[in-house]
Amino acid sequence: MQYKIDHMAEPHLILKPRHTLVGKGLLPMILDFKSTDDDVLVENMARLKKDHPLNNYSLDELSIEFKKLTAESFKDVLMLAGKDVNLENGLQLMHQAILYANLIGGPKENLPFRQPESFIAGNLHKHLEAWRELNPSAEVLEWLENGVNIENYFRHFKGNFKGKMYDSATPPCMYFDNALNCKNHVEFIKSTLLDRVRNGSMSVWGRVGCCDPPHLVMPLTVEVTKPRLCHDERFLNLWVIDKPFVLDTLKEVPSLVENSTFMASVDDKSGYDHILVHKDSRKYFGVRFADWYLVFNTIPFGFKTSAYIYHTTGMVATGHCRKLGVPCLQYIDDRLISEFRQVPLKTLQRFTRKCISFMLAVPAAKLFTRESNKAIGRAIKNSKPVLIDKKLREEIKHWQFLDTWVGYVPWRAEHHLQVSLATDASSYRWAAFVSEEEVIGDFFKEDDSRPIHLKEGEALLKTLMSLDKRLANHRVDAFVDNQAVVASWEGEGRCTQLNDIMKSIFGISQKLNIDLHLEYIPSAKNPADPGSRKLTLQDSKLTERAWKLVEDRFGPHTVDLMALDSNAMIDSEGIPLKHFTPYPCPSLSKVTPGIPRLWKPAVPCQSCCYPNDEGFKYCQSCGHQFITNSSQSLNVFDRVSEKRLRYLDNLVEDTPYANKKSALEKEFSKFLAYYSKSIYSANPDDIRKFLVFKDKLGRTQIHDINCAYLGKTGIHECECPLRLASGTVQTTLSQLKSIFKSYGRGDKWNDDLMFGNPASSAKVLKYLGAIKQEQAISHRVVKQAKPFLFEKLITIARFIDSQLVMENDSVNKFVLLRDQAFLKLHFLGEIERPI
Numbered sequence: 017m018q019y020k021i022d023h024m025a026e027p028h029l030i031l032k033p034r035h036t037l038v039g040k041g042l043l044p045m046i047l048d049f050k051s052t053d054d055d056v057l058v059e060n061m062a063r064l065k066k067d068h069p070l071n072n073y074s075l076d077e078l079s080i081e082f083k084k085l086t087a088e089s090f091k092d093v094l095m096l097a098g099k100d101v102n103l104e105n106g107l108q109l110m111h112q113a114i115l116y117a118n119l120i121g122g123p124k125e126n127l128p129f130r131q132p133e134s135f136i137a138g139n140l141h142k143h144l145e146a147w148r149e150l151n152p153s154a155e156v157l158e159w160l161e162n163g164v165n166i167e168n169y170f171r172h173f174k175g176n177f178k179g180k181m182y183d184s185a186t187p188p189c190m191y192f193d194n195a196l197n198c199k200n201h202v203e204f205i206k207s208t209l210l211d212r213v214r215n216g217s218m219s220v221w222g223r224v225g226c227c228d229p230p231h232l233v234m235p236l237t238v239e240v241t242k243p244r245l246c247h248d249e250r251f252l253n254l255w256v257i258d259k260p261f262v263l264d265t266l267k268e269v270p271s272l273v274e275n276s277t278f279m280a281s282v283d284d285k286s287g288y289d290h291i292l293v294h295k296d297s298r299k300y301f302g303v304r305f306a307d308w309y310l311v312f313n314t315i316p317f318g319f320k321t322s323a324y325i326y327h328t329t330g331m332v333a334t335g336h337c338r339k340l341g342v343p344c345l346q347y348i349d350d351r352l353i354s355e356f357r358q359v360p361l362k363t364l365q366r367f368t369r370k371c372i373s374f375m376l377a378v379p380a381a382k383l384f385t386r387e388s389n390k391a392i393g394r395a396i397k398n399s400k401p402v403l404i405d406k407k408l409r410e411e412i413k414h415w416q417f418l419d420t421w422v423g424y425v426p427w428r429a430e431h432h433l434q435v436s437l438a439t440d441a442s443s444y445r446w447a448a449f450v451s452e453e454e455v456i457g458d459f460f461k462e463d464d465s466r467p468i469h470l471k472e473g474e475a476l477l478k479t480l481m482s483l484d485k486r487l488a489n490h491r492v493d494a495f496v497d498n499q500a501v502v503a504s505w506e507g508e509g510r511c512t513q514l515n516d517i518m519k520s521i522f523g524i525s526q527k528l529n530i531d532l533h534l535e536y537i538p539s540a541k542n543p544a545d546p547g548s549r550k551l552t553l554q555d556s557k558l559t560e561r562a563w564k565l566v567e568d569r570f571g572p573h574t575v576d577l578m579a580l581d582s583n584a585m586i587d588s589e590g591i592p593l594k595h596f597t598p599y600p601c602p603s604l605s606k607v608t609p610g611i612p613r614l615w616k617p618a619v620p621c622q623s624c625c626y627p628n629d630e631g632f633k634y635c636q637s638c639g640h641q642f643i644t645n646s647s648q649s650l651n652v653f654d655r656v657s658e659k660r661l662r663y664l665d666n667l668v669e670d671t672p673y674a675n676k677k678s679a680l681e682k683e684f685s686k687f688l689a690y691y692s693k694s695i696y697s698a699n700p701d702d703i704r705k706f707l708v709f710k711d712k713l714g715r716t717q718i719h720d721i722n723c724a725y726l727g728k729t730g731i732h733e734c735e736c737p738l739r740l741a742s743g744t745v746q747t748t749l750s751q752l753k754s755i756f757k758s759y760g761r762g763d764k765w766n767d768d769l770m771f772g773n774p775a776s777s778a779k780v781l782k783y784l785g786a787i788k789q790e791q792a793i794s795h796r797v798v799k800q801a802k803p804f805l806f807e808k809l810i811t812i813a814r815f816i817d818s819q820l821v822m823e824n825d826s827v828n829k830f831v832l833l834r835d836q837a838f839l840k841l842h843f844l845g846e847i848e849r850p851i
Contacts, residue, residue, distance in 0.1 A: 029062040029063070029114065029115065029118070030062070030063050030064075030065070030066055031062065031063070031064050031065075031085075031114045031117060031118065032117075032118050032121075032122065034122070034123050035117045035118055035121040035122050035123075036085060036086075036117060036121050037085055037086040037087075037113065037116065037117050037120075037121050038085075038086065038087045039087070040086075040120060040121060042086060042088060042093065042116075044116075045112055045113065045116040046093060046096055046097050048112065049097050049099075049108070049109060049112045050096075050097040050098055050099075052108075052112075055104075055108055056108060056111055058070070058071045058107065061107060061110075061111045062111050062114035062115055062118075063114070064081055064085075064110075064114065070107050070110055070111065071107065073110075074103070075101075075102070075103045075106055078090065078103075078106045078107070078110055079091070079106075081110065082106075082109070082110060082113060085113055085114075085117060086113060090106065090109075093109065094106070094109060097109070135215050135285055135286060135289075136215055136216055137215050137216040137217035137286070137289040137290070137292070137313060137314050138216060138217075138289075138290065138291070138292040138313070138314060139290060140160060140290045140291060140329070141160055141161075141163075141291075141292055144160060144161065147160050147332070150332050150333065150335075150336050152329075152332045153328075153332075155328070156328060156329050156332055159291060159325065159329065160291075160329075162294055163291075163292040163293050163294035163295065163297070164291060164292070164293050164294055164297065164315055164325055165294040165296065165297050166256070166293070166294075166297045166300060166319075166321070167186070167296070167297060169256050169257050169259070169321055170185065170186055170187075170255050170256065170257070171185075171255060171256070171257045172184070172185045172255075173187075173254045173255045175254065177250075177251060177254060182254070184255075185255075186255060187231075187232060187251065187252055187254070187255045187300070189231050189232070190232055190233070190234075190251060191229065191233045191304075192233060192234050192235045192248070192251065193235060194235045194236045194237070194304070194305070195235050195236065195237035195238070195248065197237065197238055197240070198236055198237065198238060200238075201238045201240075201243065204238065204243060204245070205236065205238065205245060205305060206305075206306070208245045209245075209303075209305060209310065213310070215286075215289070216313060217286070217289040217312065217313055217314045218303075218310050218311065218312055218313060219298075219310065219311060219313055220308060220309070220310055221302065221308075221309035221310055221311050222308075222309050223307060223308055223309075224304065224307045224308065224309060225307075227309065229302060229304075229309055230298075230299045230300070230301070230302025230309060230311055231299040231300055231302070232251070232252060232299070232300045232301070232302050233302040233303065233304050233309065234247060234248055234249050234251060234252065234301075234302065234303070234318075235247075235248045236248070236303060236305065244317075246317055246318055247301070247303065247312070247316045247317060247318040247319075248318055249301070249316065249318040249319050249320070250318075252300055252301075252319070252320075253318075253319070253320035256319075256320045256321055257321075258320075259321050259324040260324075261323075261324050261327055261328065263327070263346075263347050263348070264345035264346055264347055265347070282350070282351040283349065283350050283351075284330075284349040284350075287326055287330075287348065287349030288314055288315045288316065288317060288322050288326055288349075289314040290314070290326070291314060291315050291325060291326060291329060292313055292314055293312060293313060293314060293315055298311045298312065298313060299311065301316055301319070323348055326348060326349060327346065327348045330346055330348070330349065330351075331346060334346045334351065358401040358402060358403055358404060359401060359402050359404060360401055360402070361392065361395045361396070361401065361402055363402075364388060364391060364392055364395075364402045365392055367388065367412070367415075368385050368388040368389065368392065371384065371385045371388070371415060372385055380505075380518075380522040380525075382507035383507065383515060383518050383519050383522055384411060384414055384415070384519065385411070386411070386509075386510075386512070386515050387407045387408045387410075387411040387512070388408065388411060388412070391403070391405075391408050407512065436492075436493045436494075436495070437449060437450050437479065437483075437492070437493075437494055437495070438494070438495040438496070438537065438542055438543050438544040439472070439475045439476045439479050439494060439495070439496055439544050440472070440475060440496070440497055440539070440542050440544035440545045440547070440548040441460075441468065441471035441472045441474065441475040441548055442471075442548040442549050443460075443468070443471070444459060444460055444464075445457055445458070445459050445460065445547075445548050445549065445550065446458060446460065446471065446474065446475035446478060446479075446548060447475070447544045447545075447546075447547030447548040447550070448475065448478075448479040448482070448483075448544055448547075449542075449543040449544040449547065450483070455544070455547045455599075456479070456482055456483075456547075456599040456600060456601070457544075457547050457548065457550070458478070458580045458581055458582050458601060458602075459555070459580070459582040459583070460474075460582075461582075466513075467692060467693065467694070467697055468498070468694055468696045468697055469498050469500040469501060469511065469514060469689075469692070469693075469694050470511075470513055470514055470517065472496055472497075472498035472500075472501050473498075473501050473504070473514050473517040473518065473521075474517060475496075475548070476494060476496060476501065476521060476534075477517055477520055477521050477524070478602045479494075480492075480521060480524045480525070480528075480530075480532075481524065481602035482599075482600040482601055482602050483600055484524070484527075484528055487528055487530050488528045488529060488530065489528070489529050489530070490530050490531075491530070491531040491533070492525075492530050492531065492532050492533065493533050493535060494532065494533065494534050494535070495534075495535050495536075495537040495542065496534060496535075496536065496537065496542075497536070497537050497538060497539040497542045497545070498536075498694060499536055499682075499685050499686075499689070499694075500514065500685075500688075500689045500692075500694055501514070501534065502534045502535070502536050503686075503689060504518050505518055505521070505532075505534045506534075509689065510689065510690060510692070511689070511692040513692075514692070539759065539760070540758075555580065555583060556583075557579075557583035557585070558585070563585055563586075567585075567587075567588070571588075572587065572588065573585065573587070573593060574593060574594065575593060575594045575595065575596075576592075576593040576594070576595035576596075577595070577596055579593075579595040579596070579597065580595075580597060580601060581595075581597070581601045581602065619631075619632065621635040621638065621640055622640060623635065623638050623640035676751070677751050677754065677755065680748065680751050680752070680755070681695075681755050684698075684706060684752065684755070687705075687706050687709060688702060688706075695755065695756065695759050695761075696759060696761075698756075698774055699770065699774050700765065700774040700777040700779040700780050701779070702774070703749075703752060703774050703775060703777075703780050704779070704780060704783050707740070707745060707748065707749075707783065710740060710748070711737075711738075711739050711740055712738075713740070714738045714739040714740040714741070714744075715731070715738060715741075716738065716739050716740065716741040716744075716791070717730075717731050717732060717734075717736050717737070717738055717739075718736055718737055718738075718739050718790060718791060718794045719732075719734065719736045719794050719795070720736055720794075721793065721794075723736055726794065726795055727795035739787075739790075739791075740787075741791070742784070742787045742788045742791050745784055745787050746784060749775050749780065749784060752775040753773055753775035753776055756773045756774065756775055757773060761773045761774075763776060764776050765777035765778075804843065806843070809839060809840070809843050812836075812839060813836060813839070813840070816832050816835065816836045817836075819832055820832055820833070
């Protein structure tokens, strides 16, 4: 089919390994490039290498890379396409070339084909075990095991054939001469019969006059248009029953084909010659040529039931392809295979329901249905079939482990072993607090610019990998200070990248048989927070240039005695050296096999000054016992102290303002998680979007200047929208500013660094001013408190005095005196008196 490429452009598509256009025809690519009007965006262009976008190349560099890929001149191809030689057109051409190379430039050995000259008849019968796995019908299995016995398809025939009457259950012995047109094609018939004898589809019965002829000798004829040698078996077919079957036709093709769909057609070589005839049935397919008798070993083209036999056998393989989700149509020995892109919505819904049902046994099963749920949501909105993209395909393939899984999930012992730990991450380092005496961590890669919630999830993953054996068969309570991580583990996150990290965490928890529970802890209370921001000279390393000089001069080196996974030296093959680490690290079991212990800092003995490992009890040299001050170690996660601290915190935090602020913080964090952000990464635009989002809860109606209710309070039946009052917006911003400050983001916002407290930014304050102006135009002003003047106080005081004179009840007198004292103190207490 004609090559089309504009619909295949995907972001960051990488040139596949060993794919090239050298020696390939570039005309389809050039024509498509010439006819393309819409340029591909730079950020969506394909790449030669993963971390090298095309826009990083100059025009000369693109010319060199294009020459390597195609062996053609960069400028000549641009001129053929009628394009100017400039960087913009060069980028578009290189993008098209990469996509075209991925399509047709693969190594030849990746797509093997059988040689037609080496064809051997009856090959299907040599793979019976594979056919049995496809669960064919008993009839097809009988054909494959023993060959086709045509006597099973005989019927009684009574009638006339070429002027002669027949009335029998089986065809009688008969001999027919070859067709007259055979005399004009002797050499063709001769070569065809010799090829058939050579590949095994026919065999020599014997020489005429030297043996008994086959039961039936039927005529040969030549169909001259192809040309094709045919066996005229009309006489035999009179005794053969009809076996109707249904073929896939052109009317089924539109259901498979969509815009820019890739298709492939397959035509089986000598299709009928793949299926053998039973040895006892070959006597019915005799041929005479050049004083020799021959018989067919495979079902011949002229036999009435050959099409049914071959089509039925082929449908076993075609049906298996369809079960795998590959759209496929079959017409006897021809197949049309289409690209598998979409499935019906109901099919994906049934699949997802089955997967979610596993939550009864494995709660984390919901992690592996996120992409399915997203696809279902999109399909419901647009009423179209579900498009199978890369991530959805990977998620569906994951569940294929059930086809071969024969394992089990072991029970944990009745005694409960519990481990508590806390993890945290900064922009450059992750850390985990295991106990007061053990804090582990390492650095992220220097160019790691992922959002903080992904690094928080990565910190938890690396911690579990580091402590794997210590956590096996335990309940693990992990405390993290990122709500997006907790929500994603509980099946509520929307970030695909974070979900992938959660899948890896689930895999480790299954491997180690641990019961993992995540809990949120504020950053101020997270004991792992200091470790994630720790920088020491011990973590420094040689530059690549300095290390190369050392390696060339004194190498090769095999062990780095004191290093972390992130700063271990690299050998000449790019592999980190074996290294001692001060604490467990994720790659300890992979990078440091055979190393007997972990490196620890040295501490001198108090008696002989011999350097021992930090934390030693007895000196390795003199045996002196190390004496420490006895002090009770406090466990951060001790249940009793935690309960006491929680009670004290509630005394301060359980107030109406604190509760309202906490609810706003949760609502804002949940809103940010939708955009894969957190309070640490929020900016002024996120706050403005959040305020617009909260407008749906407003109870202030903003009337148009032409509305009949302009200037009136309350909610009316006009179509004017409801908004948050400007005072409510101002209060919300004050609370958000306090929330950001509690997260360590200060009081002010720096537009140059894009850091600080976004609630204090000029952009947010401008939004507040616009809200006030909009409501002022609508004649909605902020409600003001009514003034309490001195004259009113005198009037109220005189009224209370008159009531005191008339009142006899002591309780009522107390109430009047209390109210009078309150009003006077509240009013006169605000007046500044001269000194």
